[in-house]
Amino acid sequence: MKTADPELMRAINRFTVLDTIRRHGPISRVEISERSQLSTTTVSAITASLLDDGLILTRHEGDIRNAASRGRPRVMLVLNPDAARVVGAKIAAHQMHFVVTNFCGEVISHLSLPIRVNRQPVGVISDLIEDGVRRCVVDAGLSLDEIDTVCIGFPGVIEHRTGLVRSSPILSEPDVDFAREMSQRLNVATIVESDSHAITLGHHWFGKGRDLDDMVLVSLEQTLGLGVLNGGQLFRGAGGLSHNLGDLMMGSGLAETIRLSAVAGEQAILGEQSQQGRFAEAVRLGRGMAHAQALIAAEDNGLTAAATRAGEAIGIAVANIVTLFGPPRVVIVGSSLLLGEVFLNTLADAYRRAIPPSIREVAELVFENSPDEMWAQGAAVVALCELYESPWGTTGPAPAPQF
Amino acid sequence: MKTADPELMRAINRFTVLDTIRRHGPISRVEISERSQLSTTTVSAITASLLDDGLILTRHEGDIRNAASRGRPRVMLVLNPDAARVVGAKIAAHQMHFVVTNFCGEVISHLSLPIRVNRQPVGVISDLIEDGVRRCVVDAGLSLDEIDTVCIGFPGVIEHRTGLVRSSPILSEPDVDFAREMSQRLNVATIVESDSHAITLGHHWFGKGRDLDDMVLVSLEQTLGLGVLNGGQLFRGAGGLSHNLGDLMMGSGLAETIRLSAVAGEQAILGEQSQQGRFAEAVRLGRGMAHAQALIAAEDNGLTAAATRAGEAIGIAVANIVTLFGPPRVVIVGSSLLLGEVFLNTLADAYRRAIPPSIREVAELVFENSPDEMWAQGAAVVALCELYESPWGTTGPAPAPQF
DNA sequence: GCATTTATTCCTCAACACGTACAAAATCAG
């Protein structure tokens, strides 16, 4: 059972203030007070502490109130971008993406490695990731010592609490303790998280979920993932396991049942078609979906049928997710969106037909083909979220005194 | 955003202590301190306040420590059963159940009304419920003034926050504000909650979920419902909507897709068979499932086939729920369990085949045909939960001074 | 220059958790 002491109270309010400053750009203390329902004096005390810890900065310039306003001008507060730096990574079958971001989540450097890591031994993959992280950090003009946290977004079933990769299409073995592996290699605190969860938080901070504290994100990549945002926080099921949409069974009887990934996974859509020359090459290079769109536009019947099947199945699955979670918005991302109109229209249509009438108006569907960088940025956001919640001034590591 | 002040801190710790006393029977202050990680002095202060408010009682008898123990004997604390009384109700198509419970959730009186309310106008149903509540309260030797809260468990999609019945097989209209309706009739604070949520909390307090703070319950009655317990609390999706398992679509393509309720709902299983005389009569009286079991035992081929189809579909759906929520236990309740071995075995078998191998060991299935009284008791627990969380001594209504 | 307005800070108060010391109530030893 969680016990409440003054420390927890302080942590909550500190987080509230910090998050308000992050969300609402340059903001004055009074406005924080209004938004957070905290008294001005409490806000002042907390912001003083945050300023003292170097997490926020004052800016006297940007008082954007009605210019002809009397009274003492507001002092605007902003996040100190240099308060911390984190690395976010997205690992996929055919490429890796790395970003270094500052405390605001803004990308400082970006590295894309088009390397096929599929089914390589764990050691090889760790090597490649370690290399990518180090290079991206150097590109940002930093050294690893200056990085606070690394977060690696992985496809598959991830146990966030322990950092265990339960199963992933990229790794040939189950139950790999990737968090420990990378922590030891980099000597930096490392988090492992599902790539779907990462992009969910990424969209909450910077993308299509900025205005909502409750939403659901469906990611259609090599694996079919799910992220549920509940009250501004990721909903991690019991044990912190990430969800794997691809493992859902579609069908009412065992005879005609099929796993969603077998209809709508990347491999399922492209698989049948990928025998022939140039297309197979594209798939191997991770550009299968873009290529597929061209083929569909050129009326490739086999692919069109596969895309239609996939769209239908996913539309139904999304309707089921809405039935269970009732979010006001469903953001759909991932490389499969590249399949184009046919796929998207089928999906939206199947959704409309499958959703029960009584909750038809509850959720809106939003399609967004986020750039790869955003996935990595989302992983960085996961890391930042943990930093935000961690106690800094009081119990955290004291900043080394400078002489 | 939720702000933290001393009041919140106190509320949290008060709840922790109260809940610890409820769960672990007669318990001494030191033991509370050990279990809750609160200091002994804090526990002492809080228990003093609880004693002062009359929510708990001291019991000097039951020091069950090693009998030959020296030192000052422990004073055991228990919930004061008479601190409050609530009414819980379960409304179903063919019958209503009411219970009055004390502050511990123990049933004081129980009333079962075998009335068919299916599709009656709202006014008629409210009348019947009002009557049932009043009779049950009188049976308990009480008057309505002495009841603190009423909670009514309804099948269908319920919006707990607003007390709105979004849709229910019992009501012919959608979006009925049942909470207000009953509050006005009874002049007692009334909560409306999904019957699945009610039985979920009921099992958490008294049934198969007593030892777990995370679990999932699937209810198979006229509607197919779901309750998710997360960290000891009901997980209510965005907007507080209850889930409706029956609205899930089973199938990967629209052509072969069917709603779960159309395969595994009570009507779907019994519907085809219920034309003939005695069976139709049983169904009308709400005893369809029990009768069906007898017919299946007598090798009624049509019914057996229907039960098998339903079991398969539900097994698959449960596997999907486990994929999404990853609970350590799934409790399956409801009248459909009466269908017997064929149904249960098919369900368990379909589940085993549908669950992804990587999480096969995560969840255990538990079947439990809870008595109707337990559903009503669960509704009472919902009411009690709200009482527990509400502030009593400080900000709540001060007890009228007695002269 | 002075009143006015607004943002921020200083000071005091109440509530809380916690640690220490002390009182209470039983057992055990002689």
Add this chain to the structure above:
DNA sequence: CTGATTTTGTACGTGTTGAGGAATAAATGC
């Protein structure tokens, strides 16, 4: 029967925290 022992529960003081009011700071308008 008396006193030491052991364990439990409580009174007091300290250090948090946040809230509210008074005072201060910094601009505008007349």
